[in-house]
Amino acid sequence: MASTQPVAASSGVDVKASPMAKSTEPNRNPKYDPKKPHIADQPMTRKNWYKMVNWLNVYMIGVVPLMGCIAAVWTPLQWKTLIFAVGYYYCTGLGITAGYHRLWAHRSYSASVPLELFLAFCGAGAVEGSIRWWSRDHRAHHRYTDTDKDPYSVRKGLLYSHLGWMIMKQNPKRVGRTDISDLNENWVVVAQHKHYLKALIFAGIIFPTIVAGLCWGDFMGGFVYAGILRIFFVQQATFCVNSLAHWIGEQPFDDRNSPRDHVFTALMTLGEGYHNFHHEFPSDYRNALEWFQYDPTKWFIWSMKQLGLAYDLKQFRANEIEKGRVQQQQKKLDQARSKLDWGIPLENLPVLEWDEYKEQCANGRGLILVAGVVHDVTAFIEEHPGGKAMIKSGIGKDATAEFNGAIYMHSNAAHNLLSTMRVGVLRGGSEVEIWKRSQREKKDVQFVKD
């Protein structure tokens, strides 16, 4: 499964004029020097491996949750805190799925300022980077899916796409460039990016601690459960969009790249599991199309619309979506078809005269003419499901009408079987329906692309 995305694509068009996020833009790392070869591009040795690890991220994603688990042993879990932690889990999850992903990265709907503020706050509480940084990477992921410019390409392994891309240092030049001019014009996004560290600490830790502390006196539980451990679960769940959603499931729209649809991924990720659909129709505010499929992010956006807080919900027409499905099914069918034996092509058959045909039959060969093609059924007479007498009645004649309904309208299976018995074409031989059919079949096979 080679990727079909162009790898040298960034050299395509002159985009100096457009306000692109340069891939060399320092990502809150003032020490970064674009002239030196990046550590990620050097071979890993016993001496330098620790330099390749992004220790800050290891700490945030691995060590902190571990400490949370240990702390949990001494922290009794109160019912109120549990309910609040789960509720806040959903809020911060939606901050990522409904906010970071569907609103800002894909602009699949528009949100009023209160909703934007809510999502920007909750999204910060999920501790997965600023909207601006996350969306830039995510757009690169869509544009360069499965290539080296994809920040979390699943081609580098399931674990890499889940965590590895954060735990190992990345050469910022590697990730593909994308247009984030619209985000740079949005003050909520810009403000969140500017004050990200404060937002993270407040929404991620302080806020849940205070709520649990001031409302029912459980500061410690709020900190450990609704803070640390809730962050851990939200992170792992949303990371699944990059890993699982590119690993397990069906590909009803396009099988050239890795995105897949699976209900398990949807259950893990607040509905982001219909990922084959999503990569094909990224600006659709839905991920699941059917009401019975699990897509709470869609339900949330739709509810916000009912409340007047969201508008311009984008949706691809059912016609366009069905077209995609039909094309993928056609591709699969063409692949299946091209693997089958459809009989000797008519142009490779010898041409027989009518008299030759009659003569060979008189000499005892069991030839039957159907639709201009001569078939040798000698070995099949005994086997004929309709009996010996019937099939013998066609020998030496033009049995087209009899075969096609005058006596018995044979099944597709019988037509297919007949085509394996071809031995010649009759000169000037009546309707050549099978010819038309085989033309069609050959043409279909040409459609197969990979």
Add this chain to the structure above:
Amino acid sequence: MASTQPVAASSGVDVKASPMAKSTEPNRNPKYDPKKPHIADQPMTRKNWYKMVNWLNVYMIGVVPLMGCIAAVWTPLQWKTLIFAVGYYYCTGLGITAGYHRLWAHRSYSASVPLELFLAFCGAGAVEGSIRWWSRDHRAHHRYTDTDKDPYSVRKGLLYSHLGWMIMKQNPKRVGRTDISDLNENWVVVAQHKHYLKALIFAGIIFPTIVAGLCWGDFMGGFVYAGILRIFFVQQATFCVNSLAHWIGEQPFDDRNSPRDHVFTALMTLGEGYHNFHHEFPSDYRNALEWFQYDPTKWFIWSMKQLGLAYDLKQFRANEIEKGRVQQQQKKLDQARSKLDWGIPLENLPVLEWDEYKEQCANGRGLILVAGVVHDVTAFIEEHPGGKAMIKSGIGKDATAEFNGAIYMHSNAAHNLLSTMRVGVLRGGSEVEIWKRSQREKKDVQFVKD
């Protein structure tokens, strides 16, 4: 769903020479006079309805089992008798499915004389008519499926195909003619037909009564359970092949007629439930293809082969079977495709000159040339998932390469969407890939048959 079988088919070919079972052959009814209009062809009135009912069959299929049920109230059921009744149920069921159906009606394998005798005996014990009579009707059912000449056409209702065709008198002229010369040459079949009444009474009633009576002293239980009630269950189960198998399930090979595949029918009928396959490949000794599908009749035939009692098991090549599946899927897909909107056909578009194209763009219209076709994307610029700058860079140019991978390899969905924005064709306009594509699409749609 009109039937596609020819209705006036019996007039097709001169078959006087062949030893066909004439449809007027008296079916053990010496009073039958072919010259008088048959009672079944007269309108039913309050005065004549009882003449239309086949009271013998009502008695055999309805009254006798009822009496069996009543007798069962006073007859204690012994364990040994139960086990024997169930075992004999399977034997007599196989007499019908492996014997009457797959061996004699369809000749899907050959059997040695001992096996033929066993099947003819068990088949008689199922009390569903002689091999010769059953196979004649069944061949007519295959040849004239769903037409008036089909003896148990499901088009006349589920109940009719299950029981009605036996409970109501039939004009023997109505049922289509079939070739049973092979059966007339088979001495087992001829002998069973000649001594059918004796065979029926012995295998159906006396034999199970004696076995239970002599072996463990339960004459009455053998008579009621292994005789009467066992007959009732075998009959109802095998009747399902004519009713259920034409009523519920999938149609993976051909949807023009009524046969269907369903696991429930298979469970009821010793494996005869993959009936869409069976009508398409009647001379295949299998009904279910996969090892995990329930087809004990197939397992029985296969085991007989291992014992040297059956041979020449006929099997269609996997290639032929897959061809049938692919064709049916193609048909479904063509139907789906023909219902969708594939954009304005290229031949209906106005032809634009290059200068016109440039001029209109200069006047502020958002036109983009891709693959020789001019598209109006004005309203889409704001919506473009890849950003305004990207799509604007294509306006007024030939953006074929950019659209197709030089910058971004757009999805099928994007191609489909693009085709809905067509406004013109460029004179002499470079590669016309979309043209080829639309040609192909149009051609596929023509394949749709019903």
